[in-house]
Amino acid sequence: MFDIAIIGAGINGSALAHFLSKAGKKVAVFDGNGIAGGGSGAAGAFISPKIAKGGDLKAISDEAFIFSMEFYNKNFPNYVINSPLLHLSKQHDEDEKVRFFKEHTHLHVSTPDNKLLELLEPICKEYESIYLQNSAIVNAKGVCEALLAGSEFINEDISTLTCKDNYWELNNHKALHVIIATGAYKKLLELPYINPRGVWGHRVDIKTSTHIPLNIHQFVSISASHNGLAAIGATHNVHYHPQTSKEPYDIYLGREELLAKASKTINLKDVEILKDYTGLRSGSNDYIPIIGSLVDVQKTVKKLPNLTKGEKYPPEEFLYYPNLSMINGTGGYGFVLAPYLASMLCENIINNRAIDRRLEPVRFFNRWVKKNMLSSRL
Ligand SMILES: Cc1cc2nc3c(=O)[nH]c(=O)nc-3n(C[C@H](O)[C@H](O)[C@H](O)COP(=O)(O)OP(=O)(O)OC[C@H]3O[C@@H](n4cnc5c(N)ncnc54)[C@H](O)[C@@H]3O)c2cc1C
Structure with a gap:
């Protein structure tokens, strides 16, 4: 028993x-x-705060973000890669939310310096952005x-x-x-x-000759590169469900979509696909x-x-x-x-x-x- x-x-x-x-x-x-x-095995497993103006979910996730950063670093340091995060709005409609977060959060955030944004030229400067020094990725599995x-x-x-x-x-x-x-x-x-509700997601681990200096969240989540290796992921498919959909998930199309969205943020060169991971995340x-x-x-x-x-x-x-x-x-x-x-x-x-x-x-x-x-x- x-x-x-x-x-x-x-x-x-x-x-x-x-x-x-x-x-x-x-x-x-x-x-x-x-x-x-x-879903957990497919996650990029970024440890980042929810960028929102307010509400219960933001309050809960802010507390959880501080708790989990300390929890993983203290108890499981071998599974954590600490790396700053650059969060960019996806469209100008979101600029105000990002600005509001930056101005009101008690987390240590700032505006990224121009040198960093130049690395990601030409797109990024157009959008509102947040630089968060303390952020991480954990090894999901x-x-x-x-x-x-x-x-x-x-x-x-x-x-x-x-x-x-x-x-x-x-x-x-x-x-x-x-x-x-x-x-x-x-x-x-x-x-x-x-x-x-289940939302289907996809992560692809890649090799690239582009140096990605930090974790980036915009249209998709992109990890910092280490020895040329990086991960790109998103949960964005509300139509596919592994237990109810008639057609199988098209992994090639999903991968192309991820890479196309990532390339709107950063120009990834010499991309080699290493492995795909897929899964459902669950929301109330x-x-x-x-x-x-x-x-x-x-x-x-x-x-x-x-x-x-x-x-x-x-x-x-x-x-x-x-x-x-x-x-x-x-x-x-x-x-x-x-x-x-x-x-x-x-x-x-x-x-x-x-x-x-x-x-x-x-x-x-x-x-x-x-x-x-x-x-x-x-
Ligand atoms: C592509 C992708 C990227 C993501 N990126 C991030 C991120 O960067 N940061 C972040 O914090 N979160 C991220 N998430 C979200 C995060 O992965 C989910 O919130 C999390 O995985 C939910 O965990 P869970 O344990 O509830 O569910 P799951 O990981 O789905 O686990 C549920 C488990 O229950 C098992 N199960 C179901 N029924 C039974 C049964 N009858 N008997 C035994 N076992 C059963 C399933 O096999 C499954 O393994 C991402 C998700 C996806 C899909």
Whole structure:
């Protein structure tokens, strides 16, 4: 019997496994695609802040950015390449947002000097830009493997998840507490009020004779080059889904699109393709990540039948699955958010510390019930 079973060995499941195993729990992590076999393995894994004017997501991701920079550098320095970041707006509509961020953030940012921009001539000077000295890239797969060092990794897909009297059964395994960290892949439990959306992404590792002096985010993300090696990536395909699309993903077309977008920022010479990586990233309806306990829809509606007539109840009145939590919805910032969210969820599981209400899955429940009561889907 495991104390905790985590389903999904992406960055979210792996970061949580790290904190829980450090807290002395016997943790098993299940994934039939291996470690970082989903969206996490495809990520460029840039550790950068979200450039936005304000709002909850920006506040959360700013805190997470500071947390994760320190976390990776302190605990996993061998998997981190620290490198400054140049963020450029994609179009002039975005200039104001970038300027606003530069003027209001407490992070140490500045305007890049002309020498740097000249390296990227002719395009870049036209756009508003931010230079951030402290930024990094992590080795996506390597860091997931390192995070799992204190846990047992089981290369198996979970197809059945059953709640027994005081434990969970996953295939033939048993655990006291289960965490769903499955990203935008497959559905294990019917949780209709949470509907993470998958966006397909592609990263290509290349060799180039062009020196790329720092990480650059504009139309796509481009890493600094080291010994002529660099990575280009983006999650920009909302149409393709590996489990529902009829046509296979066209890797050549995707690669051409990435290189064409990168060349609008920097003139890459003598490009040799080394390897392609693809995967889904998962975003929530309100773009804010999801961590915490899960409402049992059937039991809650039975307990509170007036829910279907539009009556509102506080989250304390709902019935939750026992010892079942989720970590998901980290969008294009999974490597930035995961350590921060995982440490919070670990505190909740181990010490019962409350989770920030903005992050809990239950935030979607009342709205979902209201929207669906007339169509009698309950
Ligand atoms: C091309 C690309 C570039 C990106 N660049 C960045 C970046 O620069 N910086 C950044 O911070 N983020 C980036 N992201 C986003 C980041 O990768 C995601 O936010 C992150 O990977 C989400 O992690 P996850 O663990 O939730 O999901 P995933 O990594 O998708 O992991 C979910 C895992 O669950 C497994 N699974 C599903 N169902 C089951 C089951 N029934 N049983 C067992 N296992 C199951 C899957 O096999 C999968 O491995 C990028 C994403 C992509 C695709």
